[in-house]
Amino acid sequence: MPEKKFRLQFDKKQYSNEFLISLYDKMLKPRLIEDKMLILLRQGKISKWFSGIGQEAISIGVTCAMQKDEYILPMHRNLGVFTTRDIPLYRLFSQWQGKANGFTKGRDRSFHFGTQAYKIIGMISHLGPQMGVACGIALANLLKKNNKATTVFTGEGGTSEGDFHEALNVASVWSLPVIFCIENNGYGLSTPTSQQYNCRNLADRGVGYGIESHIIDGNNILEVFNTMQTLAESIRYNPRPVLIEFKTFRMRGHEEASGTKYVPDELMKEWEERDPIENYKKFLINNSIFTENEDFKKRSEIKAAIDTHWKKADQEEKIKVDVALELKDVYNVVDFEEIKPTKKTNELRLIDAISKGLKECMDRYKSMVIMGQDIADYGGVFKITEGFIKAYGKERIRNTPICESAIISAAYGLSLQGIKSIVEMQFADFVSSGFNPVVNLLAKSNYRWNQPVDVVIRMPCGGGVGAGPFHSQTNEAWFTKTPGLKVVYPAFPVDAKGLLATAIEDPNPVLFFEHKGLYRSVRQEVPEGYYTIPFGKAALLRTGGGITVISYGAGIHWALEVLEKYPDIEADVIDLRSLQPLDTESIYQSVQKTGKVIILQEDSMFGGIASDISALIMEHCFEFLDAPVKRVASIETPIPFEPNLEDQYLPKNRFEKEIQELYRY
Known part of the structure; x- marks a missing residue:
């Protein structure tokens, strides 16, 4: 019986049987993990799942072509990248359950994480920025002259974002050794490609940026691996960006809750028959490289490993709530050592x-x-x-x-x-x-x-x-x-x-x-020379017991000018210098001394930092206040250019009036 036109054709080239089987094993592993996760999702043991079923050949082929110390920036359908890089399964399972052995301490889910140990940089949901991140990683490789390539994934939907076009342009202008991989799987959530772009192939976009581009059958593991290996080796020693469009299909919903009812039945059936794993398995068996018994044994081994790792992750304790740790981890710990300035x-x-x-x-x-x-x-x-x-x-x-x-x-x-x-x-x-x-x-x-x-x-x-x-x-x-x-x-x-x-x-x-x-x-x-000033430490420019003036930037100079005109106003003048972190200690000490406070900012009033400082003072120094906290800011309009209009917009003149009234309060 002749093969149907959509049946995949594999070219084994010079690859050994051992290597050909290893590719099958690597594709099978994420598929079986997904089968398990879909069951667990229905049982409520994980909260969400983004399926890559039908796209495994891309993740495995790309990852196998990259060196272990080369960065890969995957998407949420690239489980095969993580498994091929040999991340312990229990750590992945812990990540999906929001447990401590995961990679984000329960703070983010699914594949929204990175790990330097495995040279994987995870995505954020906005998709596009990771293209620019890949450019930065590739630029670092170029500067280090280490002959390394970088690979980054996006979907066909993400190619509509401005970040995609910006990243391609930067990579082209700077000749960066980065491979942009577009997984064109037919739909962005429920929106078909016909409503996403109006060109025949996304790879054609490379022409406009002067970038070499290729179209690959994303369901053919050997085509993916061979092309990627050739290109990666080439750009390591001849740095340049390459754009690849992988033609594939997403066999399940954008995420499981969304389903696939919007996909025509005949289209779904066609791509089922192009399944990357089943077709490759038939190729291996038909060429006497692999047997059904070996396949059964391999599946049993992988399933057993999945169950063992899942049990380990499932038995792990839930994240312990610790507000101090949450706040601490917002910023990287700074080992700051103040370097004093010279006297010259x-x-x-x-x-x-x-x-x-x-x-x-x-x-x-x-x-x-x-x-x-x-x-x-x-x-x-x-x-x-x-x-x-x-x-x-x-x-x-x-x-x-x-x-x-x-x-x-x-x-x-x-x-x-x-x-x-x-x-x-x-x-x-x-x-x-x-x-x-x-x-x-x-x-x-x-x-x-x-x-x-x-x-x-x-x-x-x-x-x-x-x-x-x-x-x-x-x-x-x-x-x-x-x-x-x-x-x-x-x-x-x-x-x-x-x-x-x-x-x-x-x-x-x-x-x-x-x-x-x-x-x-x-x-x-x-x-002269190098010195540092600590963040979160305001400067007290003048001292006086009558009123506290808080400002920063140009506002400080306006305040000092006004105070020069009114020497009878005794004021503490605090230049914040850093707004985050904020020196609340200096603010509170001054307010407790003076009992009156006026905050001057150039920004317009509503939502500005003066409002937060005012609220902090009311919460922490209310009993010391002798008058309401006063805020002075620019008017609630965009800033105009005409000099008289701009003078009216800026708060300098209003500050002169307001500080006098508050001082006399």
Whole structure:
């Protein structure tokens, strides 16, 4: 009987029988695990399941082609990646039950985890950022000259996200040794490919980015392995990105609760007959490489191992609730050692102090990378990195395409490989284009799987320069409410240089705000050489018993100017310097002394940090207050560019009136 047209054709090439059987074993293992998990799901023993049944050949073929010390970034249908990397099954089962032997201490489920021990970096549900992370890992390989490849997975649905296109562009421009694997399985949840994209093949997208691309039958294990092995070996020594589209099909629902009723019966039947495991098994048996008895024995062995490991995980105690541990793990532990400044100083503007601080850190950390738009030959729009490319070379001072999301994700990838990086937002406003990886990838990394994040994002911000709604925001409040991020906002050159060094030393993601209105208007004697200033320690700039003034950034200078006009106002002036962590001790001590407090911020009022500080004072210092806590902020509009409108928007003039009224209260 002639084979049907959709039956798979296998070419054994030069591979030994032992190797051919090992591929079958590796595919069979995740399939049998899934069979077990589907039963346990119905029994309520696991909470959710994302099936990769029908796609096993891709995970196994790709993983077998990669070296053990090369990173793979899988998706939630790539169980075969984890099993082929020989992660103990009981640890996977513990992960799925939210137990301590898993990889996330019960904080995230399924395949949302990473493990440096097995060189696997798990996904976040937003899908796209992992493409940029792979770029960062590949960039680190390039910088280390270690001839390693990186592989990252996405589905056909994920190719519609901007992160996918940004990552392909970055990889192409930088010639990164990364293989982008698209598992085109027919549906994004229930949305068919016809509603996802309007081109014949997703691999065709590689042409637009100057990337080599291939289309592979994702159900044919030998085709997958052979192509991947050839490409991986090639890009290790001829670095470049490659895009692969695997044609396959998802035989079960997006997750089990969603079912497959939206799939036509004839389509489901066709792909059932293209099952990667059953077809490969028939090939092995028909070529006298394998027998039914050997298959039965292998299945029995795997099932027994699954049952043993499941019993071990099932008997493990449930996670013990420990609020102190939960709070502790939000941030990586900092072994901070304050380095005192020298007594020798030079007068510097704020912008010069930041530039010199960057240079000293580049000298101190020989692999550290700075990335941003126009920062190389041009020196950045504010000229902070002018001359850096001559001093440190184009590999460490990297101009980027306009793709904030991919670059922030790439910075995370560098961190995974032990390389510190700084990302310069051309303007703080533009971080909105990279908001997702900041708050969902960087911020949650240490809490989710104890992975430090050595990334500093520089944020030129603020008004007073007539730059309008898209170049003038002071948007620190977007991030102070996100656990896992640190937010620093210096107002003086001395602080900027020392805090920048601390930010770069810190193994947590830091947003470093730099008020561009202060860049060239504020001067100060700044110590020469490298020094650090601790986070969470405010500066007391003036002392007085009548009122507490709390501010940061340009607001501190406005407050000092007003107080110079009214020498009769005796005030403690607190420059917060860092907003997360916040120096509540200094705030409370001052408020308990003065009994009155006014908080000045450049940001608009509602949702700003002044509101949180006010609430903290009310909760902890209420009995010491002689007047209501006063907040002064910009008006509730976007920031305009016309000078009179901008003056009206900013709170400086209103602060002068409000502090006098509060002082007299």
